[in-house]
Amino acid sequence: MEHVSAAIVLDAQGVVTGWSEGAQRLTGRTAEEAVGRPARELLAEDPPLADGAAPNGTVVLRHRDGSAVPADLTASPVLGEDGAPAGYVVTARQPGDPEPTLAEQAFQQASMSMSVFDTEQRYLRLNGAACQVMGVPEEVLLGRPFPETVEDAEHSRGFLWHLRQVAETGRPLRYESYTGAPALNREHAWTTDMWPVRDSSGRLIGTALAAFDSTEQYWARQRLALLNEAAATIGTTLDVVRTTEELIGVVVPRFADFASVDLFDWVLGAEEAPVLPGAEIALRRVAHGSGSEGTPEAAVRLGEVDFYPAFSPPARAIMEGRVILSQAGEPAFMRWVAERNARAPAGRRHRVGAHSMMAVPLRARGTTLGVAVAVRIGQPDDYGADDAVFAEELGSRAAVCIDNARRFARERTTALALQHNLLPRGLPGQAAVEVAHRYRPSGSQAGIGGDWFDVIPLSGGRVALVVGDVVGHGIPSSATMGRLCTAVRTLADVDLPPDELLTHLDDLVTHLAGDDTNEVAELGATCLYSVYDPVTRRLGLAAAGHPPPAVVLPDGTTQIIEISAGPPLGVGGLPFEAVEVELPEGSLVALYTDGLIQDRDRDIDHATAELCRALTAPAETLDALCDTVLKAVLPEDPSDDVALLLARTRALGADRIATWDVTPDPEHVAATRQAATEQLTAWGLDETSFVTELVVSELVTNAIRYGAPPIQLRLIRDRTLICEVSDGSSTSPHLRRAHAYDEGGRGLLLVAQLTQRWGSRQTGSGKTIWAEQPLPPG
Template identity: 55%
Template sequence: MSGLAISQARTHAAQERDEAIMAATPGQLRCSHEEQAILDWLFSQSPIAVAVFDADLRCIRQNTAMGRLLGAPPTDGQAHRLSRLAYGPDPAVWERCVRQVLATGEPAVVDEIRGRSAADPDHDRIFATTAAPLHDQQGQVFGVCTTVDDITEQHRAQERLAMINEASSRIGSTLDLMRTAQELADTAVPRLCDWVTVDLLDTVLRGDEPGPFTRTVALRRMANRSVLAGEPEAVRKPGEVDYYPAQSPPVRSMATGKPAVLRTPDPVVQAWLAMDPARAARFQAFKFQSLMPVPISARGAILGVTVFFRRSADAFTDDDRLLAQELVAIAALCLDNARRFSRERTAALALQHSLLSQRLPAQAAVDVAARYRPAGGRSGAGGDWFDVIPLSGARVALVVGDVVGHGITAAAAMGRLRTAVRTLADVDLPPDELLTHLDDLVTRLATEDDGQAEAAEQGATCTYAVYDPVSRRCSIARAGHPPPAVLAPDGTVEFPELPLGPPLGLGNLPFEAAEVELAEGSVLALYTDGLIASRDRDVDEGLRRLRRALARPTLSARALCESVFEEVLPERPSDDATLLIGRTKALAADRVAGLGIPADPAAVADARAWTARRLASWGLHEAAFTTELVVSELVTNAIRHAQPPIELRLIRDETLICEVSDSSNTAPHMRRARSFDEGGRGLLLVSQLTQRWGTRHARDGKTIWCEQPIASEAP
């Protein structure tokens, strides 16, 4: 039954009762024996306090129950006895109500009046009062009959129910441990207690099993709340660890799994305070009279303890204990969910951190800087990744991708895709072909993981760019990813018009690459959509902010990356955000040399001589012998097995790079030559003399390349 229905029922009953009193008031009409018996019971035995007032608010008569409440019989001239019962503004409110009844002849009800009875002067009580007019035989109002009903217990029961309802909707609004604990504390103070602490076992927060509770227990403070500003009672602040002896009330409560209601003079409390002078000083300073530790338990495991404190002489009751258990039980499940989420998110972040580049590799093509920030709240770590991959010919690949979803699954999928990109980049695939192979891999992995799953549901987006510092050209392909931004040396920012391929995982759709020429000192910015989009703004607004933030050509790559990330990232990012910035360099013309080779075996000697002269001009005399052998083997293989045109190119970068290109699409393979074989040793010799070697295919031929350290940088 609702509070309104209860109030209406109470009013109706009071009206009927008061009408009977009015009809039987002495001096107004004669009473039968039955009516006299009712009057005797009403004024001497009824548990409902009743008083009758005349038109001047003088008490004509009151029953025994009213006398017990007021603590004294009525005296002439002190008619309005409710002032003995209530305090504050309530007596004035009641007097206005009674006078209104006298004036209008309509009954009235005041649902709640706070006061104290003579029988229990030390504790507040809640009373419900009614007032009904008394009419004489001519229908004139000559007085008022009032009743006072002690509804303290009903009121407290309604308050407890309201607190539980509030706790159900208030506690657990997020999956943050600290905030969930604080929500529990805020619900309890001041309606249940004056001071509360919420502690969780440090072992549980680390992922270990709870207990044992037979020795000192480490508890991490999650929340404090007091009726006093600043929580001066606190021995520990949220986040700090406190140590509780095995015999302390909080640990004993966790050991038994049951709450306890204790008063400060109890021996167990005094023994605890004797072992903890700092806490004892707080008890004495703030005059705590009682405490109630309640274990935090969820899914059969003890997570921690909540301790409620009171300063008043009113000790916690059994009803208070049941209410505290209900509140803590609601919070316990939310805290356990938050703990599990926090543990999973931490594991996902650790996995993602281990899979991302911890140190960007050294290369001379671009100055790079990167930032990554995981999403907060419920989403946790996502599948964003970035990479910088040195390629042959002093080129470099810049990669940014985003896997659908969050958590460990997304982080694991990101790791597989990042590894696949590195593997495909190692064979020097063009950007569009690399994305095609990556798309096939995503489709196949989705089928292997769950035969019923759609690949698009486990898909990803990606931008793959290859920059060549020799030609200053950058080849870029996109798979459902936001467009890269280019900052020119003059400060203008553009988003190049590039073909947009489908997200990875759709399958059987083409990808296209486009080339843009970048001036030396240009900045290429790759990012994920979490940087520019959020719940509070659309993508276009995010791109406008990115354009404004990038327009700072004088900043270094690292400083520019930091400033852009802080200015553009939404205040409440709903997704992971990644930014990869590369400021381009260009190799000077005197660091690159090329020579056309005719398809004549006699040209091998000319190639060796040209190589020796070029290395001498670079001051690399010590590398001449090895390089001449390598050039001899590669040029001889091209003349014998490939097709013209043949070109030899030397690049002096961080390493010395030797490349031989031809128009044939057949790739050489290193094999073990037998004792009497005339060939098969060339590539073996190249691999032994150089740091690394490989084959790079193009649409009109291939390039065999190798690298060797320059003498000053050799081990």
């Protein structure tokens, strides 16, 4: 007979309750034949035992065929809840068993935990590693069901389910878990291979497993997963504080029980200060987090500045540019904790139990921005070399994101300052329209755009209303916007019609783009230029790729002015068309950039309708109406800059305008001059009569001598007294200095000296020469 080993389970009365495959081979009896019978019936001769006791020592078993089988028995009691024996696990081995085979020796000496179970998940064999993990010798476990040998019910259910699956399906399985073990003081990761065990006939007689402690590999995967998560979650916004909070969110609680991020003040916008070797380092607490509610470990409040002495791990990490590991018991660690606790306010002491910490310098592009600190309190493992490598990689990634946010904030601040300086601060005084405006910078990561607006007083009491948009963001767009704004003001001073002004502006943009110093043509720019005349109440406008303005008439009717928008500036070669509409006094004109109505998540027609409705909302002032419009139309976080310019039109009544048709004959100059003087008297402006007579005489005489009919004189009483002479010639006069013996050439020089300003503008039928002089006080 072959030499076999058997395991038998008895209850307290000596009745068989468990029967192993080895017992079947040893006695020839199946489990059905043995279980439920008293153990005495299995013996060939009665040993001197008391009732209910388990056999121990050398006995003779009765084989099923009637033969006697000697066996050495070892019984181990199984204790119940009250500590009394509730049964026994008996192992039987034939006397004179041979030395263990090579396979048995390999099984026993394997470094991984290996066990064999019967089909009911009772222990049949364990090797030394398995016994070490379980913390008890093999004989204590043999014959016992697996769930009775562990305390972790949740892990037991998963483990037992896989064991049963192998026994029921006959297919191997792999089970990965993270749990503790009876003899281990911490949780481990386990990779367990389970497979069926069959006899020579192919019948499934049990299951076997080999459990590999994969804790190191588990934590390596966890660190890699954290790095991947950090790449996706850190730097989602270009905000320094938010980026540091995202770093804390990745680290706590999986890698640290407490973590903090401290930055130099210059990273947050202050002036940069040098770090002197050996001196305390001042850092501002930007973010911290804890696995405990209320963050009791934080000795520094958010926003406060803390000073790190040179010996402290954070200061060393900054000065040495590497990760500093410290463990409880090390002098530097204990000294730093004691020093911080001494300076921390009451209730902010370092929590007892902090046993390991790590200080990680935050360096990006060769510059140290601050330091991150990770502390372990409840997690049992100290930080090691692998953790330091991981923290260095994580800190490097986070530092780049923080530096990107810092650079974005600095560029945004610069662009905002540039935008603020280039946009009109206080609009010039004029009587043609009442205006209000708003500029709303973009809140997106793209940065500040190039939206702008302007109000430019023109001759004859007219006013130019302008809005423009340079596509793109950042300082280049703001600088381009400033150049276009200056160019429009320069061209407006020439008093060109809207379509001609845009043509000249388009040529200028094309020329600038060709210099390779300004990619305006590549980026694109749009502009809407309009001129309102309070005398005729007509609004002339032209657009270069810009949205048309909205108009609210005094009766509440709202409409979008139909205009043929030409191409954006810089395209070149295509004309711009001007339109002209007559507006009742008190009409509201709304000029805006496309950021007000265009967004990737909105329909432009719906947004335009919202704008028209918002413009009719009741408001005490135009300023209040600006706020109402922005609140009603703009989303909470606009993706583009917005410029809004509201203008309510005024009209100059007939009592403030006087017009005369002039006969092109020098003899009629005196009569014209006299008519102008009488009108001044009617207006109560006798003090201006002397200068006005000289201006009228000179301008009318020049029109008769050098111009062409028809000739017209017009006086306008506005904030200034305006004298205009129009004729049918397109030739404009120019100021020149008369020589000593010249008989002429002094007229325009005299006009320029006596008036506040003067100039000429082209009209559809010729030109107009105008001059302005201030009204007398009162």
